[in-house]
Amino acid sequence: MRRFFATLAGRTVLVTAATAVVSVIITAMVALPIAVRSANSAARADLAEKAAVAVELLTSERAVVRERIVQRLRDDGIDLYLVRRGVVDRPGLPERVVTQVASGTVVDTRGIVDGEAVLIAGRPLRGVDSGVVLTRGVVSGTAARVLGGVWVALLAGLLGGVGAGALLAHFIARPLRQAAVAAGRLSAGDRSVRLAVRPPAEAAELAVALNRLGAALQISEGREREFLLSVSHELRTPLATIRGYAEALADGVVTDDGAVKAGATMVAEADRLDRLISDLLVLSRLEAADLPVDVVAVDLAELVRSAGEAWVSRCTPDGPRFSVEVPDRPIVVDTDPGRIRQVLDGLCENALRVVPAGAPLVLAVRAGERGGVVEVRDGGPGLTDEDLAVAFQRGALQQRYRHVRKTGSGLGLALAARLVARLGGTIEAGHAPEGGAQFVVTLPYTTRT
DSSP states (O other), X not given: OHHHHTSHHHHHHHHHHHHHHHHHHHHHHHHHHHXXXXXXXXXXXXXXXXXXXXXXXXXXXXHHHHHHHHHHHHHTTEEEEEEETTEXXXXXXXXXXXXXXXXXXXXXXXXXXXXXXXXXXXXXXXXXXXXXXXXXXXXXXXXXXXXXXXXXXHHHHHHHHHHHHHHHHHHHHHHHHHHHHHHHHHHTTOTTOOOOOOSSHHHHHHHHHHHHHXXXXXXHHHHHHHHHHHHHHHHHHHHHHHHHHHHHHHHTOSOHHHHHHHHHHHHHHHHHHHHHHHHHHHHHHHHTTOOOOOOEEEEHHHHHHHHHHHHHTTSOTTSOEEEEEOOSSOOEXXXXXXXXXXXXXXXXXXXXXXXXXXXXXXXXXXXXXXXXXXXXXXXXXXXXXXXXXXXXXTTHXXXXXXXXXXXXXXXXXXXXXXXXXXXXXXXXXXXXXXXXEEEEEEEEBOOOO
């Protein structure tokens, strides 16, 4: 039983049953005094009417008829008192009632007669100081009858509440159970599970959310598989080169002059592996939100000028035409200079890989409305509108252009996007005026004084 009431269905039944019981009790508490007052009001009206009739009959009929009237009233639980010349025929009536009737006043009140609470109705007779007074006991047993009916209503309300609660619990708990089953299948690896979207609105929203989660997991895992395949390919290529040269050196195939070239090639491929592994490590730490950053006030103009000096030497005469656009005044932002330099180097590295000789490669900085803006623009093959939509997803562009043009590991743009976001900035991809791709990094202005 305890386990049942720990469930949503059990608690729904309990709440509805309790609500029904409380409603019945409150209704009884309100209805009880109303019922008692209504019964006494009806008895008082009946007594007053009989008093008026008794006055008429007692003044117009013979003595035998009067005796019958008195007896009939007594059979109905009504006592009759006659007041003649200011004196009542038998004791018990309150003195004030006798005085009022004798003075010709109509009486309709309550009082105590022989120690019991009674309703009193008095009417004066034609004559001097005379009248008729009828009394009957206050209506009793009404409260007991109402309370007796409460238990029946209470039982009926309890049964009705349990039935309504069970029905309501079925409709409420059913979509939750279905959602729990779907979530279990999703956690077990079944990404094809989908729920029917049905009312009520909350259950429909839950079904839509789970369906979207399943679709997102399906897409994400597909991209994850493609990414792992591309990374595996990127790892395997330099490893194969290093292994080939190592075997050649071990077998003595490479001569003394060739050993220098083989060593240089192996070092270059090792550096490539190191960069790839470093990117993977940084990206995983960014996704785990534990990558340390040191945010300070930085002059973007000076940082871009320094980066330009480093990159101009890498753009050989047979490479792209490199230029730097830096304003004369400083542009101070809050950021981590090392991480931003890492982002700029990665963007320039991507451009250098695809921009043909003689095409422009521009590194620019300017003051924007929301912060300092750094742009990397080129005159290379550029990106399509479809490419821009997935540019910062891991491995998306690498998967598309692996066999079309030179590509990297597929991590650079994803890494740049997460680094910029971690530093409180934004990065956008677009079409450059030079005809190729454009990447715009916006960083918030400094608030330091």
